[in-house]
Amino acid sequence: MGVEICVEGLTKSFGHQVIWQDVSLTLPAGEISVLLGPSGTGKSVFLKTLVGLLKPDRGSIWIDGKDVTRLREHDLYEVRKLFGVLFQDGALFGSMDLYDNIAFPLREHTRKSEREIRQIVLEKMDMVGLLGAEGKLPGEISGGMRKRAGLARALVLDPEIILFDEPDSGLDPVRVAYLNQLIVDLNAQIDATFLIVTHDIASARLVPDNIGLLFRRELVMFGPREELLSSGEPVVGQFLNGRMQGPIGMAEEKDAAQVEQELAELDAGNHRGPKGGKGASGAGVTPRLLPSEGIVRPPRWEEIAEYEEKMQRLRDLRAASKGAVGVDGPGVTGI
Ligand SMILES: Nc1ncnc2c1ncn2[C@@H]1O[C@H](COP(=O)(O)OP(=O)(O)OP(=O)(O)O)[C@@H](O)[C@H]1O
Known part of the structure; x- marks a missing residue:
């Protein structure tokens, strides 16, 4: 079973720029949570803070009985072993083939024999559907395969928590669909705690147990998927339905009067935006993606x-x- 992450009153700024403040949430053990938010709201900063790569100004992050924000480097190193991270581009070494890329954390952080390493690498490559591609270089394969290779590498140390930084970025819709299925299948198989940062609303509707939304330097909401999908909160409705009408503007936040007028028009059914949707909750609660047939x-x-x-x-x-x-x-x- 994965571990719970409990974030309390977390605030992060760079100089005078507050990125987000007073963020509190609990990522339940073994569940899949998605963190959404317009560009630049600090989602990647949040992931880096969770693994202790960035220090928050205030607040705590409780993992396995320890507050990550107060750990010394050595203890932090131990806590980091609980994490697997899938970076946006897979973060593979370009000069190494997939086998060596995926074996890298095992060679760096364990004393396993090459024979044991081979067994683990091939098992994880099989899990992500990459068996047979061991000898390929990252530059020779598609973006989707690179993501899966990055995921296999994130899995080799048997993490309790997996962080996904925009796993769908740069992928076509079909590859995103396959990746979503892979994420759900993996969750059923390894039972770790997953946190996915994404812009992809379709994935956010399909995949998680919980959804959170960062906006205006705050965590606007965090809760069970169904609660967010049926929420009347204007910013949640706007984001989850990909609408122009609402508090989120092109580059900056809109003024209150404009937002009020847009939402009134929307409720009156005058919406002519690009993606349709009625009222604040739009398409409402949609079916959830389940593990593939054959997965126990x-x-x-x-x-x-x-x-x-x-x-x-x-x-x-x-x-x-x-x-x-x-x-x-x-x-x-x-x-
Ligand atoms: N090391 C840093 N030093 C100073 N500012 C930083 C640093 N890292 C991030 N920022 C700033 O923090 C803000 C949030 O960045 P972040 O990449 O976390 O946003 P995001 O929500 O992940 O964006 P996107 O969805 O576009 O990837 C940005 O204004 C960025 O410039």
Whole structure:
């Protein structure tokens, strides 16, 4: 089981520039959480702070009974062993083939024999669908394969927590879909705590247990996926529906009067934006991505699958009753 991360009152600035302040959230052990936010709101800074690469001004990060913000270098090194990180570009060494790239953390941080290393590297490459590509150089493979290689490398030390920094960046929608499935399958298989920073709303709707949103130097909301997807909070609705109308502007925040007018028009059904959506919650709660057939589901995922099945039956019933109303008019059954 992965470990819980409990963040309390975290604030980070560079000089006079406050990046975010008073951020508190709990990433539940073994669950998948997504952190969203417009560009420049400090999502990458947040990830770096979690692993102790950046020191916050105030606040605590509790992992495994230790406050990461107060650890000395040696203890920090121990806590970092709990983490696997998938960087945006995979962060592979260009001159090493995939095998050596993926073996690198094992050779650096363990005393395992080359025979043991081979077994682990091939197991992780198999998990991410890269068996057979051991001899390829990073420059010879697609962006999607590089991400998967980076993920295999993040897995070799059996992390309890995996941080994904924009795993979908630079990938086409089909590759993003495959990567999302891989993330869900991995979560079911290794049961670590996942935190994914992304801009991809479709992924944020499909993949996580929890969603958080950074905006205006604050964590606007953090909670279960369904709560965020059905939230009436204007900034959450705007972001999760990719709309222009709302508090988030092109480069800066909009003034309050403009936001109010846009939201009033939206509620009145005058929305002519690029992606549709009604009211603050737009498309509402959509079905969740489940582990692939053939992946043995731990009890947590069994429960999720049962819940999703129930929700799907409800959606079908609702659609059927709407159809009946559409054909026969309200209250008329057609008998
Ligand atoms: N080491 C640093 N020193 C000074 N400022 C920094 C440093 N690292 C990040 N910043 C600033 O912090 C802010 C947030 O950056 P960050 O990369 O975390 O945003 P982000 O939300 O991840 O953006 P994007 O979604 O575009 O990747 C930016 O204004 C950036 O310039």
